[in-house]
Amino acid sequence: MPPLVIAHVSDLHLGADDPLAVRTLAADVAAATPTLTVVTGDCTMRARPSQFRAAAALLDRLPTPRLVVPGNHDVPLSVPARALRPYTRYRAAICADLDPLVRTPGLTALGLNSMPRWRWKNGAVTGTQAGALVDHLGAATPGVRLLALHHPPFATGAAGIVGRNRLEHALAAARVDLVLAGHTHVPRSRRVPLAGGHAVVEVVAGTATSRRVRGTPRSWTLIRIDAGTIEVTPREEHAGTWQPTQPTRYPLA
Template sequence: MTGGARPGPLTVAHLSDLHFGCHAPAAAATLAADVAAAAPDLTVVTGDSTMRARPGEYAQARAFLERLPAPLLVVLGNHDVPLLSAGRLLVPYERFRWWLEPDLDPRLDLPRVRALGLRSMPRWRWKNGRVSRRQAALLAGFLGTAPAGAVRLLALHHPPSAAGAARIIGRARLLRAAAAAHVDVVLAGHTHLPATRRLPPGGALSRAAGGGHRVLEVVAGTATSLRLRGAPRSWTVIRVDATHVYVEQRVEAAGEWRTAGTVSHER
């Protein structure tokens, strides 16, 4: 960098719900190259890398993740825990830690971004999430002390915006910690439906979060799963500059990827 030029936007590739074992081979075969073409500074996968947490599925997921641009942050999803076996009770996270990521709350401290992943899937819930007091404290301590100007990014499988039966246990403490730490973007998955919204949405939740900072939540669709829920397979490119966050949705048809639209939000 010369002449006092400023670096371009920070680029984050956000994938979710790969569901290897129930995936579209054409999408999986072309996805890594499409991600690489975006030249991300960071690649994030927000859970459900496998369909049923079987060793063969984990082997497929690992082979795919090794093709993605590094550095890579991967978090656990509900499908990454064995469904009906003694392993769910005794060693629920063993395969995920062996095949994909040994740290269940992984951290990355890079020159332009500080990123934290949280395990939002406890062994005792069927599919919905929880964030503990320890994790909220970790969020506050790690992201809240990021250097000035660094993008503060949080990743977990379950969207904090989920309501009703899908609501995360501990959501209020998560929102308070994220707002206090001035988190720029929360990345999530789980729903297979891409969405971008501010957290908290307002009212009592806004008061619970404290202060005037409102975190941006970006939920990625499923990138390779055969289980579609009214939306095509997709992943997101997130670009963050000094004033805005730009979210571009990349959608797939017959193994080919294209941009479906881009939205921007003030940072």
């Protein structure tokens, strides 16, 4: 089987974006010829209709198949809209399914909406979502099992998600190989041990197009899986040119 190539893009923040990064991102992603493009939330800055239109236009330029999940900035700030129709604009412009599932040869990928209307910034995973993770990924045919959500699932302290323990148990039970997240605007990756001797590789992407950088350039992350190895390479933007950084490699469990 040929290598799996995953393009991991996050935190576009259309409405607070860098126009040059927006113009050049899609071509750089397409040049990698990804098996799957994953976008882990915050497509917009303030969930406004014009921002969703801009986000949809950019996403349409990214390679397919695509898996996209919402982030905290994709839910309206106004209390009535947040309470009564938190995902209406997102569903209309980006994806009707908040917990999408994509199957492609050698890969099963599940996205979870980690931004409930009752949380302001930090995330949560419900028991129903954890059960769906086990049902979909645990029963997947042989191949790589991938979970995507906006909030880094293993964060601790004030940044921790509600339901972390149930999510960790579900990841171990389903033998998930790779977890993709965003939210922090700082790219990183690590291998996280779970129950029963299983371990998962967590990849957090930086912001691809936002002006809200946090001490590191805008970037997206290229993931290549081949011969029992997961290779993670952030690609940084410098004046519209995207350049790879040093790759990090992990064993595929």
